[in-house]
Each structure stands twice: as C-alpha cells, then as structure tokens.
Amino acid sequence: MKESTQNQTDNKAFTEECHTVLTAVSDALYVIGGKWKLMIIIAMARGNKRFTEIQKQVTGISARVLSSELKDLELNGFIIKKVENGYPVTIEYELLPYSQTLEELVGAMTRWGIQHREKVKAEMGSEKSNKQ
Amino acid sequence: MKESTQNQTDNKAFTEECHTVLTAVSDALYVIGGKWKLMIIIAMARGNKRFTEIQKQVTGISARVLSSELKDLELNGFIIKKVENGYPVTIEYELLPYSQTLEELVGAMTRWGIQHREKVKAEMGSEKSNKQ
DNA sequence: CGGCATCCAAATAGATACTG
DNA sequence: CAGTATCTATTTGGATGCCG
Numbered sequence: 636m637k638e639s640t641q642n643q644t645d646n647k648a649f650t651e652e653c654h655t656v657l658t659a660v661s662d663a664l665y666v667i668g669g670k671w672k673l674m675i676i677i678a679m680a681r682g683n684k685r686f687t688e689i690q691k692q693v694t695g696i697s698a699r700v701l702s703s704e705l706k707d708l709e710l711n712g713f714i715i716k717k718v719e720n721g722y723p724v725t726i727e728y729e730l731l732p733y734s735q736t737l738e739e740l741v742g743a744m745t746r747w748g749i750q751h752r753e754k755v756k757a758e759m760g761s762e763k764s765n766k767q
Numbered sequence: 768m769k770e771s772t773q774n775q776t777d778n779k780a781f782t783e784e785c786h787t788v789l790t791a792v793s794d795a796l797y798v799i800g801g802k803w804k805l806m807i808i809i810a811m812a813r814g815n816k817r818f819t820e821i822q823k824q825v826t827g828i829s830a831r832v833l834s835s836e837l838k839d840l841e842l843n844g845f846i847i848k849k850v851e852n853g854y855p856v857t858i859e860y861e862l863l864p865y866s867q868t869l870e871e872l873v874g875a876m877t878r879w880g881i882q883h884r885e886k887v888k889a890e891m892g893s894e895k896s897n898k899q
Numbered sequence: 900c901g902g903c904a905t906c907c908a909a910a911t912a913g914a915t916a917c918t919g
Numbered sequence: 920c921a922g923t924a925t926c927t928a929t930t931t932g933g934a935t936g937c938c939g
Contacts, residue, residue: 653809653815656813657810657826660806662880662883664876666883670793673792673796683785692789699902702901702903726901739878744792745795746871747869748790748794749791751798754865817921829912831924856920857920858922
C-alpha cells in the first residue's frame with residue numbers, strides 16, 4: 636500500500652481511477668444524497684412504517700418534504716407504498732430488499748459520525764477553555 | 768439476524784438505537800453532506816492539489832462554490848491551504864490525516880454507486896425496449 | 900391520518916466581470 | 920492562477936389551509 640518510485644505510470648492510472656470513483660460517488664449522491672433519504676431509510680429499518688411515525692423519528696422534516704422524499708425512494712426501488720383498504724384506509728411504507736444494499740454505507744456513515752462527534756468534543760475541551 | 772418472538776423488548780432498544788444512528792448520520796451529513804465535499808476530497812487524494820486541478824477533476828463545480836467548499840473543508844480539519852511565496856505565489860491544498868478517516872465511507876459509497884449504476888442499466892435492458 | 904396546493908421566504912448556484 | 924464581488928435565476932423549504 637505504499638508507493639513512491641515510478642510516479643509517471645501511477646499518475647495515469649490514478650487519473651482514471653479518480654474518474655471512476657468520482658463518477659460512482661456522484662451516482663450514489665444523486666440517488667441517496669440530501670439531508671433526508673438515508674435518514675428515512677434508517678427510520679424505516681427500525682420498524683417505522685407510517686407517514687407520521689417516520690416524520691416523528693426523522694426530526695425536523697416537514698410533511699411536504701417527507702412526502703416528496705418517499706416518492707423519490709419509491710421511484711428508485713427502495714420502498715413501496717402499501718394501501719390497505721379498511722375503515723379507515725391505512726397506508727404503510729415498506730422497505731424493499733434493495734434498501735439493504737445500503738447497509739454497509741449506512742454503517743460506515745454511522746461510525747464516522749460517531750467518531751467525528753467525539754473528535755469535535757475532544758477539540759472543544761483542549762482549546763484552552765475557549766468557551767463561546 | 769432474525770427475530771420475531773419478543774417484540775416489546777426489541778422495540779424500545781430499537782427506538783434508542785434508531786436515535787443514535789440517526790444522530791450520527793445527521794452529524795456526518797452536516798459535515799460531509801452536499802454534492803461536492805466528498806468529491807473534492809477524492810480528487811485531492813488522487814494528487815490534485817491546485818485550485819484549477821481540483822476544479823477540472825470535479826466536473827461541474829464553479830470557482831465560487833469550490834472556493835467556499837475548500838474553506839469549509841479547512842475549517843473542519845480535512846485540508847490545509849499552503850501558500851508558497853515565489854514568482855508567482857503558488858497555492859496548494861493538502862489533505863490532512865483526518866481526511867483518511869473517510870476512507871471506509873468513501874469506499875462504501877463508491878461500491879454502492881457502481882453496483883447501483885449496474886442495477887439501473889440492467890433494468891433499462893429488461894424493460895421491454897422502453898426507450899425514451 | 901396522509902397527504903397536495905398555494906404562497907412566500909431563504910438558501911443555493913450560475914454567469915460575468917474584475918483583482919493581485 | 921486563484922480567487923472575490925455582484926447580480927440574477929433556480930431550487931428548496933416552511934407555513935398554512937384544504938381534502939378524502
């Protein structure tokens with residue numbers, strides 16, 4: 636994993652690999668980017684299926700935005716909207732198997748978020764009592 | 768990984784774990800969310816250090832936005848701006864070690880982006896020649 | 900409850916020109 | 920080259936009210 640000798644050869648491969656990675660990350664961000672999509676999927680993976688349940692878990696999201704995000708998620712094959720006819724009609728959203736492909740990504744992001752919060756906390760303490 | 772018996776006990780733990788995960792992901796998105804930050808870090812990790820180099824790699828970013836994003840990244844400890852006095856002054860941005868904590872996340876996102884693109888491509892093919 | 904329509908405010912981003 | 924300033928256009932989002 637360490638190299639420093641022949642850089643000319645590396646540079647070209649690096650540029651190509653860079654483009655590949657940038658394209659892939661760009662693709663991913665296009666589909667699951669934004670503040671809410673991953674958070675909605677996380678909330679749903681913990682058993683929240685109803686519109687208002689999800690809205691309660693995902694702090695700060697408005698009904699309009701949640702509605703729009705759910706549509707996007709359905710279009711992209713992560714969830715499905717189920718309408719049960721009865722008195723009254725109940726509507727539930729369910730995760731589809733494809734949403735499980737995000738597990739690794741969500742796990743990585745969760746771990747990073749936790750360690751980042753701790754890093755920030757540690758910096759706060761070590762900045763010579765620089766309170767605001 | 769399969770459970771269905773005692774759901775009451777699970778639900779409470781689930782709700783707490785849900786909140787933990789949502790908070791962590793929210794923290795992460797706050798710092799590295801948006802279209803550009805990860806892409807800039809990826810480009811820099813492949814050796815791009817100059818402003819225009821980065822702008823060339825990260826397709827579509829404007830100078831104004833790149834400038835603003837670089838400032839954010841510096842504030843959050845991912846990069847450092849180095850000014851070398853000479854004729855003319857050269858300015859380089861370098862990754863700091865903290866940016867390496869993102870490797871797992873970037874890797875997960877890259878893999879997901881690649882597989883997602885392939886899934887979409889496969890769907891295109893299987894949708895009875897439904898060209899647009 | 901689960902939304903959608905409307906209106907309006909704020910944030911974001913593109914284009915262009917300009918500077919040291 | 921490495922930005923900044925300005926202006927404008929577009930996107931996004933909150934608030935509210937309404938509907939089945």
